[in-house]
Amino acid sequence: MNEIATAPILADKTDFIPKEDYISREFARREKERMWPRVWLVACREEELTEPGKFVTFDIADESIIVTRDGAGALRAFFNVCPHRGRRLTKGCGLTAKFYCNYHGWQWNLDGSNKVMIDGGDWTGIGPDDVGLRPVRLDTWGGFVFVNIDGQAQPLLDFLHPWPEMWESFRLQDMRYRWFKTTRLNCNWKVALEAFLEGYHAQTTHRQVNPACGENRWECRTFGRHSMFYDANPESVGAPNPNLQYLPELGAEAFTGIDDRRERIYRYLKTVAGDLNCLFTDRMVEAARRLPERVPADCDDATLMGAFMTLHLEIAKRDGVDLSHLPLEDFGALGTDWNMFPNLAILPTLDGLLIYRARPDGDDPDSCLFDIFPLERFAPGLAPRVVREFYDDWRDGAFPRIFVQDFENVDEVQRGMKSSAFPGSLSNPRAEKVVWNLHREIREMILG
Numbered sequence: 001m002n003e004i005a006t007a008p009i010l011a012d013k014t015d016f017i018p019k020e021d022y023i024s025r026e027f028a029r030r031e032k033e034r035m036w037p038r039v040w041l042v043a044c045r046e047e048e049l050t051e052p053g054k055f056v057t058f059d060i061a062d063e064s065i066i067v068t069r070d071g072a073g074a075l076r077a078f079f080n081v082c083p084h085r086g087r088r089l090t091k092g093c094g095l096t097a098k099f100y101c102n103y104h105g106w107q108w109n110l111d112g113s114n115k116v117m118i119d120g121g122d123w124t125g126i127g128p129d130d131v132g133l134r135p136v137r138l139d140t141w142g143g144f145v146f147v148n149i150d151g152q153a154q155p156l157l158d159f160l161h162p163w164p165e166m167w168e169s170f171r172l173q174d175m176r177y178r179w180f181k182t183t184r185l186n187c188n189w190k191v192a193l194e195a196f197l198e199g200y201h202a203q204t205t206h207r208q209v210n211p212a213c214g215e216n217r218w219e220c221r222t223f224g225r226h227s228m229f230y231d232a233n234p235e236s237v238g239a240p241n242p243n244l245q246y247l248p249e250l251g252a253e254a255f256t257g258i259d260d261r262r263e264r265i266y267r268y269l270k271t272v273a274g275d276l277n278c279l280f281t282d283r284m285v286e287a288a289r290r291l292p293e294r295v296p297a298d299c300d301d302a303t304l305m306g307a308f309m310t311l312h313l314e315i316a317k318r319d320g321v322d323l324s325h326l327p328l329e330d331f332g333a334l335g336t337d338w339n340m341f342p343n344l345a346i347l348p349t350l351d352g353l354l355i356y357r358a359r360p361d362g363d364d365p366d367s368c369l370f371d372i373f374p375l376e377r378f379a380p381g382l383a384p385r386v387v388r389e390f391y392d393d394w395r396d397g398a399f400p401r402i403f404v405q406d407f408e409n410v411d412e413v414q415r416g417m418k419s420s421a422f423p424g425s426l427s428n429p430r431a432e433k434v435v436w437n438l439h440r441e442i443r444e445m446i447l448g
């Protein structure tokens with residue numbers, strides 16, 4: 001306990017984050033006791049629970065929760081533990097008619113009521129009614145299934161504010177999985193998540209963007225526990241990064257001799273789309289490729305951006321994806337990347353969405369489970385059938401290049417932070433405010 005009490009206090013203006021937040025067992029224990037049970041957590045998507053008996057298990061810290069649809073069609077969540085002697089009942093996801101314990105054979109219906117208590121007559125004073133699966137509070141929004149472990153959190157929509165208002169016209173509920181990969185990482189869940197909560201690292205870690213990413217100016221907005229960042233200078237896309245002189249080159253040859261800004265934007269988006277395999281959709285890349293159909297090379301920024309958006313919307317419509325519900329001002333206000341408190345990073349494009357989720361792995365502050373699950377807008381009936389993939393080691397997971405570049409940082413951050421020479425992070429007061437805000441909120445919950 002002392003190690004946290006003696007750490008420097010996260011004062012409002014310092015932007016300093018004590019390293020104990022990441023490496024201390026005591027800090028992780030307090031998160032487990034005082035934060036994870038008290039928040040709303042995304043367990044899965046509704047699209048995974050389309051019929052009775054479909055289930056997903058959601059593991060976080062030392063808890064495991066089963067989310068399922070019962071015979072009457074209602075969504076349900078239960079602690080994934082046998083009331084007899086504590087065996088975990090199931091793992092992964094699938095389709096089942098009942099839940100079953102492999103140890104002594106007790107069984108439960110999809111609504112959590114006990115179905116079979118083998119030799120139940122041996123007990124006096126305890127019967128099937130006493131050994132139902134313990135329910136977990138559940139709610140849905142935007143196609144996400146949320147759980148609240150202690151059942152005491154404020155109502156979901158209040159907890160999510162301002163998500164329900166700001167994201168309403170985006171219609172998250174219309175989106176479906178593009179793919180789903182989970183890997184174990186040898187770092188704290190926050191080290192992993194924060195690699196995806198700021199744009200400041202992109203020019204160095206993902207230096208292939210530099211020939212044409214423009215002069216990004218990352219600015220943050222905080223909304224209490226949730227926060228986001230955006231590029232305050234998006235019109236510069238297509239131009240070289242002015243910091244290029246300080247950064248090693250990667251992929252510059254694709255832009256050599258290309259002065260036409262429309263072509264530079266197209267090559268840039270194509271590169272990033274290939275390196276993500278999501279978010280920058282095929283439609284978005286096609287819109288960039290076809291810019292010369294609509295605007296001359298020397299047109300002004302606003303005309304170029306307007307033509308790009310219009311083309312993207314037209315291509316989506318051609319593909320059976322109607323975006324008339326989404327005013328462009330609403331979309332613009334969503335910026336680049338959000339932290340849905342506590343453990344999600346979410347990036348939108350018009351018809352794509354990239355979601356990262358980080359979860360502590362048991363009570364080890366040096367290990368986490370990290371999910372990447374992009375969504376996309378598909379024409380009716382065209383969403384792919386996505387099977388969740390799990391990798392103990394990300395090197396086995398065929399992750400696209402951008403994720404590999406990020407993963408290469410996170411283990412080294414966790415190791416580096418343990419040095420006696422490192423007291424904590426000096427987060428960038430402008431570009432890394434989202435990271436700082438996450439710690440401010442966690443500290444308020446667990447130390448307050």
Ligand code: FES
Nearest residue numbers: 082084085101104
């Ligand atoms: S531990 Fe589950 S039936 Fe015994």
Ligand SMILES: [Fe+2]
Nearest residue numbers: 195202205406
């Ligand atoms: Fe990154």
